[in-house]
Amino acid sequence: MTRLLEARGIEKTFHNGDEDTQVLKGIDLDLEPGEMVALLGASGSGKSTLLSIVGLLLRPSAGTLTISGQAIDGLSEKERSHFRNTRLGFVFQFHHLLPDFTALENVAFPAAAPAGGLSRQMRERASELLGRVGLSDRADFGANRLSGGQKQRVAIARALMNAPDLVIADEPTGNLDRESADRVLDLMREVNKADGATFLICTHDESVAERCTRRITLLDGRVS
């Protein structure tokens, strides 16, 4: 079975004037399809940096990265954008929904924008995803009329819109109360089981890690 993600010797050094800070010091990471992996670590351990590199939002200083059999290193910025759009999904701590659009339009946005319009198929897909996150009755609500938990569920539906190979979640419950956080985590687990969608979740919350199938802990830029 092909590995979904294969990272070898990932290093990342940030330059700030004369000072260099090495955040990642040779990370090896493998993800199998259908896994739900928690990426743990103390603040400053490099987990967000690793997540950004895996999410193609940041280029590593050294190392190689392969996702779904595609070597990422040689891709141009345009190709990386296209790869993010079609193969990856993102859930952030702050949902960052588009406030001037409805819940359904927000979900469909990653598909509608590159296509130049919102087709009937896109509406049906977005509607179906909203149903799965339990927000069918909120499809036409403006994003600003949703609660924090509802917004994060819309964000999850949005991440799944283009049926990505890998969903990257950065502290997805960090901004929610316990009850909303539990609902969001249950939902992610359910999607993971039902669709076989692979999740890489960055968190420092043990209760989040407990719901994952595997955990990876970073310590001072290395996998501990």
Next chain:
Amino acid sequence: MFAFTVARRYLFSNPLQTVLLVAGVALGVTVFIFITALIAGLAVLLTDQVTGNSAHVTLDPPTRVARVLPGAQPIESVALVSTVQRRQIRDWPRIEGLLRAEPSVIAISPQITGSGFLVRGEAVAQVEVIGLEPQGIDAITPISSKIISGSNALGADGLLIGERLAQELGLYAGQVVLLRTERNAERQLTVKGIYRTGLQSLDERVAFLSLQTARPLFDLPEGVTKIEIKLNNPTTAREEADFLAEATGLRAISWQDKNLDLEGALKSQGQTGTLIQIFSLISIVIGVASALVLSAYRRRPEVGIMRAFGIPSGFIAWIFLLQGLLIGLAGAAIGCATGYGLCTWLAGLTRADGTAALPIAPEQGGYVAAIVLTTLGAVIASVLPARAASRIDPLEAIQQ
């Protein structure tokens, strides 16, 4: 186009800001149109004032130069140029006939002109005398409608003089005055009418009499000294003058060449207007650019999410370019409407004497230029914010 939907939603998400922005653009366009209409109106007024009371093209006798006479002899013969002989247009009836066949010519006035003195007792005033055909008295300068005393009937011994000249000599309609010309001829003439044109040069110094009366006074039994012409389109006077000079062999001078100072003044006025128009456009561009830069900054997290989701940077740039386009179009349309309304209202204002208070030409407000330049300016203004938005680092924006 989905970018258009996003741009529209962004504009409507803050209606007050959008309304203020469009109002600012509309105000700039209104100023642009007002200035354009005013400059055009002023140009029309000044041109009308000059061309309304004077000839559009004047035909003068050709300048005489010595010429080589043809002959078989080895010694070349040269014709002498007389400095004693009067310069005149002898075959003016033929030229008049030629001019009448020209569709662009609407009035012709053959004239004998010269200088002289009007003498009444001890009072003497220098005058410019114009002898013309009584039936064509209004062909060039509409004198008949300006008569304030007496009539325009010149007759065989009649004279029309301006109000200022009449005051200077203490003359009234019906009185007799002596005209002594530059040819030392003199004759008693009756002041048949006194006119007031409002033009000092006419009212103070010009005396009209009939062509037949002028002939013996200026020693011109057959010819005329010039032919004045009015055209249906005064702006073509230069081209018509060139054509008529070639067709008649006479010197043809257009009103523009006679009033080079006016042409310079109109050009300067136009340049001033252009400067004001440019500043209006610059203020529009700065206003739109600053508003969209702020909007792009305010929406950094949203744009960052779009970039994270791999939405093409071109799509994001389009959102801001289209906002500029929509603001420009809306502002230009509203500005054109208010500009036209303002100019039409101002054009309708009159002074106590019934003349227009402002020489404004609402139909010449440069509306197409205003729409095109404003829309283009607004789109150019949105290039910078569009570029900035499309280059937002998703990671940085999301963490903001």
